[in-house]
Amino acid sequence: MKLLLIGYGKMGRTIEAQALSRGHQIAGIIDPSHPDVKLADFGSHNADVAIEFTHPDAAFANVTACLRQGLPVVCGSTGWLHRFPEAKALAQETGGSLFYASNYSVGVNLFFHFNEYVAAKMHQFGGYDVQVREIHHVHKVDQPSGTALTVAEGILRHYPEKKTWRNDAAESPQELAILSERSGEVVGTHIVTYSSSADVLELKHEALSREGFAHGAVLAAEWLPAHQGVFGMKDLLGL
Ligand SMILES: NC(=O)C1=CN([C@@H]2O[C@H](COP(=O)(O)OP(=O)(O)OC[C@H]3O[C@@H](n4cnc5c(N)ncnc54)[C@H](OP(=O)(O)O)[C@@H]3O)[C@@H](O)[C@H]2O)C=CC1
Numbered sequence: 001m002k003l004l005l006i007g008y009g010k011m012g013r014t015i016e017a018q019a020l021s022r023g024h025q026i027a028g029i030i031d032p033s034h035p036d037v038k039l040a041d042f043g044s045h046n047a048d049v050a051i052e053f054t055h056p057d058a059a060f061a062n063v064t065a066c067l068r069q070g071l072p073v074v075c076g077s078t079g080w081l082h083r084f085p086e087a088k089a090l091a092q093e094t095g096g097s098l099f100y101a102s103n104y105s106v107g108v109n110l111f112f113h114f115n116e117y118v119a120a121k122m123h124q125f126g127g128y129d130v131q132v133r134e135i136h137h138v139h140k141v142d143q144p145s146g147t148a149l150t151v152a153e154g155i156l157r158h159y160p161e162k163k164t165w166r167n168d169a170a171e172s173p174q175e176l177a178i179l180s181e182r183s184g185e186v187v188g189t190h191i192v193t194y195s196s197s198a199d200v201l202e203l204k205h206e207a208l209s210r211e212g213f214a215h216g217a218v219l220a221a222e223w224l225p226a227h228q229g230v231f232g233m234k235d236l237l238g239l
């Protein structure tokens with residue numbers, strides 16, 4: 001397949017290596033480091049799918065440009081989901097293909113799945129409070145992480161007394177705490193802690209490199225062109 005890379009930073013470069021190792025071609029690279037290459041010049045005539053990992057402030061414009069240009073787009077940028085409903089509506093209006101995941105790692109998506117099961121059971125049997133903690137490298141611009149927000153949504157679905165999340169210690173039982181730490185070059189660690197007066201149960205995912213994210217993004221790019229609509233990892237993995 002011919003893949004258009006939008007964003008050529010830590011993720012774009014890791015995805016390029018992964019894509020080449022799976023026999024794909026790079027149709028182009030859209031990034032400030034390649035100023036002569038323009039997203040407007042790409043469409044279904046010269047690329048099969050775009051993979052977008054840029055910045056919270058850039059993702060919406062890139063995704064919507066791809067949809068308008070008839071290019072299926074796999075997006076991994078976090079921190080822009082307040083605009084996701086508009087992107088979704090455009091995908092439906094244009095008959096396009098959009099894939100989004102806050103985290104493309106297969107392991108993290110299993111973690112989301114198991115965490116929802118645990119949240120439902122913990123709430124059913126009672127007595128357990130819950131909090132989320134995420135640790136990332138110091139270069140990360142958004143907080144909390146997109147992954148922590150997906151974890152939090154999964155918990156809030158099963159803890160109806162919690163009305164919202166708070167990116168700090170909870171100030172009331174109605175809030176789910178998401179604690180964020182920035183440290184060195186930590187790739188991405190997420191921990192969910194369920195605690196009662198008697199015991200503590202923790203679920204933890206620790207990314208050791210960006211390979212898992214890149215692998216999932218390339219799998220999504222291989223899958224997406226044959227599907228019209230808006231999709232996520234549950235569709236790809238059958239979860
Ligand atoms: N869903 C997932 O599985 C994962 C998601 N992410 C998310 O992906 C995003 C990128 O992460 P990462 O690669 O680590 O970040 P980097 O900062 O390493 O790379 C981002 C790249 O995008 C470039 N860029 C900025 N604006 C634009 C634009 N308008 N068009 C094209 N390129 C642009 C940046 O250029 P410049 O530096 O010059 O601004 C930079 O080269 C983040 O939102 C991160 O949270 C990260 C890992 C996994």
Ligand SMILES: O=C(O)C1=N[C@H](C(=O)O)C[C@H](O)C1
Pocket residue numbers: 078102103136140144145146147148187188189
């Ligand atoms: O910025 C990162 O690095 C990461 N971002 C994603 C997120 O915000 O959840 C995924 C992963 O944790 C790495």
